[in-house]
Amino acid sequence: MKLLVRPRPFINESLESYMLRLSQENFFEYYQQLSRAIKDWLQLHDHEAAGAFPVELSRLNVYHAAQSSSRRIRALKLVESLTDNEKLPLLHLAVMHSSEKFCSRYSSLFNAGSHVPRALVRQKGIPVCPDCLTEANYIRQEWHWMPYEACINHSKQMLHECPKCEEKLNYTHSECLHTCRCGFDLRNAGTEPAEEWQLIASRLVVGEHSPSRHPLLDIRPISLRLACLLWYQLYIHKTLDASDQVSTLTIERAIEYFTHWPEVFTQELEQQAALSGDKLVCDYNKTSFHDVFGNIVGISRLLLKAYPESDFVLTPLENFLARLVDQNPQSRVPNVADLLISMPEAAILLGTSYEQAYRLYEEGYLKCAIKFKSHEKLVSGIGVFYLREIMELRQSRMPVETSSYNNYLPAW
Ligand SMILES: [Zn+2]
Numbered sequence: 001m002k003l004l005v006r007p008r009p010f011i012n013e014s015l016e017s018y019m020l021r022l023s024q025e026n027f028f029e030y031y032q033q034l035s036r037a038i039k040d041w042l043q044l045h046d047h048e049a050a051g052a053f054p055v056e057l058s059r060l061n062v063y064h065a066a067q068s069s070s071r072r073i074r075a076l077k078l079v080e081s082l083t084d085n086e087k088l089p090l091l092h093l094a095v096m097h098s099s100e101k102f103c104s105r106y107s108s109l110f111n112a113g114s115h116v117p118r119a120l121v122r123q124k125g126i127p128v129c130p131d132c133l134t135e136a137n138y139i140r141q142e143w144h145w146m147p148y149e150a151c152i153n154h155s156k157q158m159l160h161e162c163p164k165c166e167e168k169l170n171y172t173h174s175e176c177l178h179t180c181r182c183g184f185d186l187r188n189a190g191t192e193p194a195e196e197w198q199l200i201a202s203r204l205v206v207g208e209h210s211p212s213r214h215p216l217l218d219i220r221p222i223s224l225r226l227a228c229l230l231w232y233q234l235y236i237h238k239t240l241d242a243s244d245q246v247s248t249l250t251i252e253r254a255i256e257y258f259t260h261w262p263e264v265f266t267q268e269l270e271q272q273a274a275l276s277g278d279k280l281v282c283d284y285n286k287t288s289f290h291d292v293f294g295n296i297v298g299i300s301r302l303l304l305k306a307y308p309e310s311d312f313v314l315t316p317l318e319n320f321l322a323r324l325v326d327q328n329p330q331s332r333v334p335n336v337a338d339l340l341i342s343m344p345e346a347a348i349l350l351g352t353s354y355e356q357a358y359r360l361y362e363e364g365y366l367k368c369a370i371k372f373k374s375h376e377k378l379v380s381g382i383g384v385f386y387l388r389e390i391m392e393l394r395q396s397r398m399p400v401e402t403s404s405y406n407n408y409l410p411a412w
């Protein structure tokens with residue numbers, strides 16, 4: 001099999017967009033004529049890889065592979081050999097599964113060096129910027145990410161629906177780059193001027209560093225910026241929206257919220273602490289921290305991988321907790337500093353791994369506040385350690401840091 005025209009991918013082009021251009025520029029009438037030809041060709045070279053290569057464009061990307069993404073990757077590498085693109089391999093364009101967990105448990109995808117929470121990946125529609133399409137007819141990968149609400153090159157809102165037939169745009173389903181299914185040329189569509197929050201949200205996604213515009217634009221890793229948006233959704237709504245996503249309205253509010261960071265957060269925590277007495281069913285020293293403050297510790301570990309700015313949310317939280325303990329010394333009457341922290345929360349607050357936290361307990365550095373027969377409760381996530389003791393132990397952190405985790409105990 002030979003492809004006569006081998007276009008170069010653009011650096012921020014999506015894989016689906018590139019494959020569409022490949023088919024158009026080689027005069028295939030439909031994308032599926034190309035994809036079937038590729039599948040047949042793969043069949044001759046690598047039976048397994050052929051099985052992992054989908055005919056539909058909407059299922060092409062690596063993260064759609066239900067079982068073996070390694071076979072899908074193999075298939076794409078073989079396709080790559082048809083396109084002569086050593087400089088920018090197709091896999092650079094691909095969106096893959098990532099093992100990174102956002103806010104302690106939310107899954108993510110990986111593309112071009114960044115992890116993106118799945119909750120911020122557009123599922124149904126992919127909007128376009130008509131002006132960008134006019135300049136270069138390809139789909140930018142960032143258009144797939146939910147915060148990208150406005151084009152930063154043209155300061156206009158993204159176009160989500162066809163102006164003629166009002167269908168939601170999704171080029172991976174229509175298998176057309178600049179035309180709607182109804183035939184309308186999207187390059188002729190007009191769009192509204194962008195709002196300021198939309199431009200900030202879009203800048204977050206492309207990694208632009210401009211701290212004077214917004215505090216989140218001071219964070220360098222894109223993964224962490226996106227983690228902050230997800231964090232805000234979980235902080236306000238406790239969970240994702242009905243489509244398992246962060247809603248656009250929440251993104252708008254998050255942009256506003258973080259302009260007052262971290263003072264606004266500290267104030268809210270102080271209010272919660274002040275009102276905590278009203279929520280008590282038992283005494284403070286028999287109540288889980290979680291029952292008063294919710295899962296704030298769990299969601300505030302933004303990413304597993306440590307970046308220099310990973311503690312963007314955790315630091316103000318820890319500062320607040322340290323102050324809370326200082327202001328509420330131990331006395332005969334239990335107080336808010338005696339709330340019970342669970343094992344996973346303890347690991348996060350101590351900045352260490354779950355295993356290290358468990359060892360601290362086994363070695364007697366962490367004392368269990370309640371007695372139980374088995375270790376069941378210890379791992380189940382209910383409060384077992386006094387907040388006071390965790391914060392005190394935290395201050396005695398061993399200075400030698402051999403990894404991203406703080407070590408409280410030598411390795412043996
Ligand atoms: Zn544009």
Ligand SMILES: [Zn+2]
Pocket residue numbers: 162163164165166167180181182183184
């Ligand atoms: Zn249309």
